[in-house]
Amino acid sequence: MSQSQPASARSGVVELDAIDRHILAILQRDARIPNTELADEVGLTPAPTLRRVRRLEEEGIIHRYVALLDPKQVGRDLMVVVRVTLDKQTKQGFETFAEHMRNRPEVLECYLCLGDTDYLLKVCLPDLDAYQKFLVDVLAAIPGVRNTASTIVVKQEKYTTSLSLE
Amino acid sequence: MSQSQPASARSGVVELDAIDRHILAILQRDARIPNTELADEVGLTPAPTLRRVRRLEEEGIIHRYVALLDPKQVGRDLMVVVRVTLDKQTKQGFETFAEHMRNRPEVLECYLCLGDTDYLLKVCLPDLDAYQKFLVDVLAAIPGVRNTASTIVVKQEKYTTSLSLE
DNA sequence: GTTGAAATAACGTAAAC
DNA sequence: GTTTACGTTATTTCAAC
Numbered sequence: 570m571s572q573s574q575p576a577s578a579r580s581g582v583v584e585l586d587a588i589d590r591h592i593l594a595i596l597q598r599d600a601r602i603p604n605t606e607l608a609d610e611v612g613l614t615p616a617p618t619l620r621r622v623r624r625l626e627e628e629g630i631i632h633r634y635v636a637l638l639d640p641k642q643v644g645r646d647l648m649v650v651v652r653v654t655l656d657k658q659t660k661q662g663f664e665t666f667a668e669h670m671r672n673r674p675e676v677l678e679c680y681l682c683l684g685d686t687d688y689l690l691k692v693c694l695p696d697l698d699a700y701q702k703f704l705v706d707v708l709a710a711i712p713g714v715r716n717t718a719s720t721i722v723v724k725q726e727k728y729t730t731s732l733s734l735e
Numbered sequence: 736m737s738q739s740q741p742a743s744a745r746s747g748v749v750e751l752d753a754i755d756r757h758i759l760a761i762l763q764r765d766a767r768i769p770n771t772e773l774a775d776e777v778g779l780t781p782a783p784t785l786r787r788v789r790r791l792e793e794e795g796i797i798h799r800y801v802a803l804l805d806p807k808q809v810g811r812d813l814m815v816v817v818r819v820t821l822d823k824q825t826k827q828g829f830e831t832f833a834e835h836m837r838n839r840p841e842v843l844e845c846y847l848c849l850g851d852t853d854y855l856l857k858v859c860l861p862d863l864d865a866y867q868k869f870l871v872d873v874l875a876a877i878p879g880v881r882n883t884a885s886t887i888v889v890k891q892e893k894y895t896t897s898l899s900l901e
Numbered sequence: 902g903t904t905g906a907a908a909t910a911a912c913g914t915a916a917a918c
Numbered sequence: 919g920t921t922t923a924c925g926t927t928a929t930t931t932c933a934a935c
Contacts, residue, residue, distance in 0.1 A: 583808060585809070593802070593804060593809070596801075596802035597801055597802050597803075597804065598799075598801070599799070599800060599801075600766045600767060600800040600801050600802045601766060601767065601800045603911085603912065603913090604912075604913065604914090605911085605912065605913090613919075614919070614920060614921085615912085615913080615914090616914080616915085616919075616920070616921085617919050617920080619913070619914070619915095620919095628808070629805050629808060630804055630805055630808045630809060631802050631803075631804060631805075632802075632803045632804060632805045633764075633765070633802075633803050634765060634766040634767045634800065634801070634802050634803070635762075635763055635764070635765075635766050635800070635801060635803060635896050635897070636759070636762035636763050636766045636797050636798075636799075636800050637763075637797075637798045637799050637800070637801060637896055638759060638763065638796055638797060638798060638898050639795050639796055639797075639798045640898060642749060642794070642795060642796045643751070643759070643796060643898055643900055645898055648846070650816075650846070650848070650855055667892040667893070670892060670893050671892065671893050674897075674899030674901075675899065676893060677893075677894075677895055677896070677897075677898075678891075678893060678894050678895070679891075679892040679893040679894075680814070680816070680888040680889075680890065680891055680892065681888070681889045681890040681891075681892055682816070682886045682887060682888055682889060683886065683887040683889055684886055684887070686886055688892075689816055689886060689888070693898060720848045720849065720850055720852055720855060721848060721849040721850070722846040722847070722848055722855070723846075723847045723848060723849055724846070724847040725844075725845075725846055725847075726833040726836060726837065726845040726846065726847055726854075727833070727836050727837050727842060727843075727844060727845040728843075728844050728845075729843050729844070730801050730803055730843070730896065731801070731840075731843075732804050732806060732809055732811055732840075732843075732859060733840030733841065734809055735840075769926085769927065769928085770927075770928065770929090771926085771927065771928085779904075779905090780904070780905055780906080781905095781927085781928080781929090782904075782905065782906085782929085782930085783903065783904050783905080785928075785929070786903085786904095
């Protein structure tokens with residue numbers, strides 16, 4: 570190796586050792602585990618464990634800690650995936666649409682995509698009535714929306730936010 | 736009201752008052768907020784605040800606490816949404832497929848859907864090379880998979896796990 | 902049934918090594 | 919990475935509304 574920099578400095582991606590990956594795997598499962606317990610699980614004492622967690626937070630590898638709710642128990646029984654195409658694909662049109670989606674709390678995810686579909690949305694709502702209102706009052710009201718195609722979710726077979734770090 | 740039971744007991748959906756919803760909104764933003772601070776924000780003292788949080792956990796309204804990572808910083812630069820249709824729609828075929836998806840860490844979400852599409856998948860991987868391997872070695876290898884259509888995500892315009900509790 | 906106050910135990914955190 | 923020490927927090931108990 571003639572390079573003097575480590576891989577992390579060259580690529581911009583921070584190098585993670587086995588213990589870091591172990592910490593991340595655990596925190597992705599249980600964000601509220603006490604530091605002492607986390608330290609036990611990864612085979613370190615609390616001090617260096619806490620230093621690693623703080624580093625992972627500061628580097629932005631750990632983006633945030635969140636509580637996940639049960640949608641059904643809070644009255645969100647309907648999930649819909651929507652494919653959206655825009656009339657004319659201008660920078661302004663894209664930005665307008667994305668901004669609208671960011672302002673709508675029922676829109677959990679919004680992705681700009683390759684192919685026939687311009688945007689993919691994941692929308693979570695109480696029922697079909699609320700969804701119909703969303704289609705008409707929100708989506709159809711955004712200038713430049715040509716077409717939408719809705720796929721209704723019947724059953725959630727898997728849902729995880731955990732990235733496997735192999 | 737002639738009913739002797741409260742609404743929560745009748746519907747199976749737990750009743751949430753304004754403070755509960757406030758707590759849930761905060762914990763969905765920051766799962767690691769100290770209980771003392773949470774108490775301040777919702778206008779209670781720590782003891783009753785903690786009791787409410789524990790109740791929300793026990794009832795399963797709070798499903799879990801997780802750390803969300805930055806996919807790019809852990810080398811997961813590619814996200815793909817896949818529509819899958821099965822050959823014959825038998826109970827066994829569905830269950831086999833769903834079980835395969837649950838065992839694949841790169842599959843973050845899997846939904847059984849109405850309409851032309853049988854399953855929708857959200858898959859997160861390092862690059863297109865890894866995705867090609869996933870298509871050939873994983874998806875195509877599952878018996879009963881008739882057809883797949885992949886939509887590649889170019890940009891994540893919005894991503895949240897927070898449910899708005901209006 | 903829910904809250905508030907006080908006491909204890911557990912934990913997070915920083916320093917020195 | 920370890921040990922020690924300190925301040926903060928979680929958690930329980932019990933009294934009050």
